[in-house]
């Protein structure tokens with residue numbers, strides 16, 4: 463496998479090591495240690511503290527949104543965001559099958575059903591055409607609420623995901639969903655710092671959700687953030703994720719079923735230090751992407767780049783092989799050589815818990831599932 467062999471040599475030279483090369487590892491070269499120590503010295507290690515507040519303000523700035531709420535992880539953030547826009551048990555939520563399982567799980571935690579619609583080939587994210595086609599065929603609006611004519615269920619949200627940090631066509635999706643009275647929540651877990659038409663991903667939907675898990679572009683160890691330009695959603699997100707506690711000087715007043723989905727101050731301290739490095743990380747990743755692009759130019763392996771109106775964070779970089787057979791050979795060859803590569807996710811309706819969900823033709827999702835492979839993407 464010539465292309466795999468050359469890739470291994472290129473990656474080894476770039477990272478300058480003969481050892482194992484992971485897909486993505488975090489870098490702690492800023493104020494991480496300092497902020498963590500301060501947290502311990504202050505005794506505020508748990509769910510309230512200065513770094514939680516600071517983290518929220520930093521996230522508002524980075525995403526150009528009015529309110530950010532720190533949460534325990536991205537999945538919990540999506541779950542709560544869906545509930546906030548009105549997703550109820552028995553509803554349907556439009557999303558893509560080509561995603562990490564957490565997207566679908568967050569829908570299922572609300573006892574709603576994902577409806578899997580196809581992605582665009584270039585963005586690898588939810589296709590506006592697929593959403594429009596589905597709604598033309600099955601959608602009906604009654605009293606300002608969208609229903610699925612075939613199942614009789616409410617279609618109460620749309621949850622697109624920005625795959626590997628490549629922005630979806632979020633403006634077109636928002637426009638279509640607006641017409642059909644469907645609120646959009648962005649699964650921006652992978653796309654912190656990515657821009658679409660110059661605007662941060664996560665800021666287009668009613669709510670957007672980011673993840674700070676250990677493998678993401680920046681990490682808090684574990685954590686997430688909900689962002690919104692709607693202050694009511696922001697306030698409600700904070701309230702629901704902090705056990706639905708009403709402010710009171712000494713009494714415990716909880717007037718709704720809330721969650722303990724808070725991000726501990728320890729994690730927020732790490733997140734703040736990491737966010738300070740975000741620009742540098744993105745710059746380094748975009749540079750690596752350029753190098754990869756140049757390297758793969760004359761290869762039969764295609765390096766995937768951002769679409770025209772998008773500026774990706776290049777969190778996880780990927781190549782497209784010619785077919786599944788070549789994909790598998792490439793995966794085997796590189797992993798055996800201790801250069802970590804991974805296939806894109808198995809499509810959600812191929813997992814037992816989602817095999818009976820509604821879906822469309824999935825032409826592009828199937829095409830990409832057979833061909834896309836992530837390659838080492840860490841900042842050097």
Ligand SMILES: *Cc1c(COP(=O)(O)O)cnc(C)c1O
Pocket residue numbers: 535536537538561562564565623649651652672673674675685686
């Ligand atoms: C990482 C990720 C999540 C979940 O984030 P956690 O913080 O790990 O819960 C959700 N969706 C996508 C697409 C992700 O990649």
